Amino acid sequence: MTVDYTDLHDPNAEYTMRELSSETMGVTAERGGGRDVEITDVQTTMVDGNFPWTLVRVYTDAGIVGTGEAYWGAGVPELIERMKPFVVGENPLDIDRLFEHLVQKMSGEGSIEGVTVTAISGIELALHDLAGKILDVPAYQLLGGKYRDQVRVYCDCHTEEEADPEACADEAERVVEELGYDALKFDLDVPSGHEKDRANRHLRPGEIRHKAEIVEKVTERVEDRADVAFDCHWTFSGGSAKRLAAEIEDYDVWWLEDPVPPENLEVQEEVTKSTTTPITVGENRYRVTEERRLIENQAVDIIAPDLPKVGGMRETRKIADVANQYYVPVAMHNVSSPVATMASAHVATAIPNSLAVEYHSYELDWWSDLVEEEVISDGYIEIPEEPGLGLTLDLDTVEEHMVDGETLFDPAP
Numbered sequence: 001m002t003v004d005y006t007d008l009h010d011p012n013a014e015y016t017m018r019e020l021s022s023e024t025m026g027v028t029a030e031r032g033g034g035r036d037v038e039i040t041d042v043q044t045t046m047v048d049g050n051f052p053w054t055l056v057r058v059y060t061d062a063g064i065v066g067t068g069e070a071y072w073g074a075g076v077p078e079l080i081e082r083m084k085p086f087v088v089g090e091n092p093l094d095i096d097r098l099f100e101h102l103v104q105k106m107s108g109e110g111s112i113e114g115v116t117v118t119a120i121s122g123i124e125l126a127l128h129d130l131a132g133k134i135l136d137v138p139a140y141q142l143l144g145g146k147y148r149d150q151v152r153v154y155c156d157c158h159t160e161e162e163a164d165p166e167a168c169a170d171e172a173e174r175v176v177e178e179l180g181y182d183a184l185k186f187d188l189d190v191p192s193g194h195e196k197d198r199a200n201r202h203l204r205p206g207e208i209r210h211k212a213e214i215v216e217k218v219t220e221r222v223e224d225r226a227d228v229a230f231d232c233h234w235t236f237s238g239g240s241a242k243r244l245a246a247e248i249e250d251y252d253v254w255w256l257e258d259p260v261p262p263e264n265l266e267v268q269e270e271v272t273k274s275t276t277t278p279i280t281v282g283e284n285r286y287r288v289t290e291e292r293r294l295i296e297n298q299a300v301d302i303i304a305p306d307l308p309k310v311g312g313m314r315e316t317r318k319i320a321d322v323a324n325q326y327y328v329p330v331a332m333h334n335v336s337s338p339v340a341t342m343a344s345a346h347v348a349t350a351i352p353n354s355l356a357v358e359y360h361s362y363e364l365d366w367w368s369d370l371v372e373e374e375v376i377s378d379g380y381i382e383i384p385e386e387p388g389l390g391l392t393l394d395l396d397t398v399e400e401h402m403v404d405g406e407t408l409f410d411p412a413p
């Protein structure tokens with residue numbers, strides 16, 4: 001069932017005292033230099049990747065189309081449809097104001113955290129692609145320019161024998177030597193055979209020894225050829241997390257990710273401060289507000305926002321700015337298609353404290369076919385000089401892998 005929200009909601013209704021539309025703000029759309037542009041439509045198409053990627057397109061009366069992507073999540077396309085009346089008729093170059101406008105308009109529907117922020121992020125990415133194309137500059141230029149020509153990518157690694165330390169080491173060897181990455185991540189919340197209860201967050205001694213053995217085998221196999229991170233997916237108690245982090249201090253661990261749920265900031269802070277193992281958190285936090293608290297309390301050594309989920313390119317830039325004031329590097333979490341991956345790379349080149357951007361799809365042999373341009377090469381992303389994100393969607397590939405029942409975007413002019 002498709003709901004037409006324009007029938008349910010008058011975009012001009014005065015629901016709030018804080019209106020940021022161009023009409024209420026008195027912002028003129030008339031501008032020189034080809035910048036007199038209005039948004040005419042917003043469309044989404046979901047692609048069945050290793051996650052259900054939500055691609056977003058913003059159309060204009062200038063015939064220029066911006067392409068973005070929202071992190072996957074139930075209801076995200078519907079929320080984007082819901083927001084369409086708030087941006088149609090607006091000038092897409094007013095990215096900050098339109099972001100604030102959407103946050104304010106959607107405040108009753110959860111624009112502080114969760115899928116509403118994700119949906120806003122998808123539109124925000126498309127606005128950067130659009131603004132770059134209108135102004136004829138790459139998106140990173142809108143964010144202040146470059147720190148680097150190439151952005152480092154780390155490869156999330158999997159093996160069917162995820163609990164076998166030697167199998168993990170073999171996979172690390174393969175990814176370094178055959179796929180060309182010098183930065184890797186493995187899951188550490190894998191069964192060890194020593195578990196008595198998978199719900200209580202407590203790690204038994206045999207479990208800690210098993211996890212330390214995975215860390216030992218992988219890091220000693222790759223040695224200086226790659227940096228290796230390990231992910232725990234918010235699994236353990238504070239006490240167990242501290243024991244695990246201490247147990248692996250002697251190995252060359254790039255970072256230990258999400259050993260505890262970060263919602264309880266005091267516990268997160270205590271775990272991080274208890275160990276010399278670098279602790280990374282951030283992929284499930286939203287907007288600068290939530291990420292800021294982790295950074296200000298020094299509850300993280302590395303911050304890991306997910307750009308098409310956390311609030312988009314400018315919000316990630318703001319998080320990186322806060323992190324930089326605390327000398328904290330940024331390792332962007334990313335499970336997206338080439339579109340949001342490239343958006344992450346544009347931000348990563350525009351901030352001083354970028355560590356790496358994640359690639360989470362090496363088992364998907366058509367990931368790179370989604371766009372015409374090469375995105376990742378030898379473990380790095382070369383920052384494109386083309387306008388906007390610098391990508392061209394391959395609509396045949398999009399259509400081939402669309403989620404059942406989806407319709408393809410209208411073609412870009």
Ligand SMILES: [Mg+2]
Nearest residue numbers: 231257258283
């Ligand atoms: Mg993670």
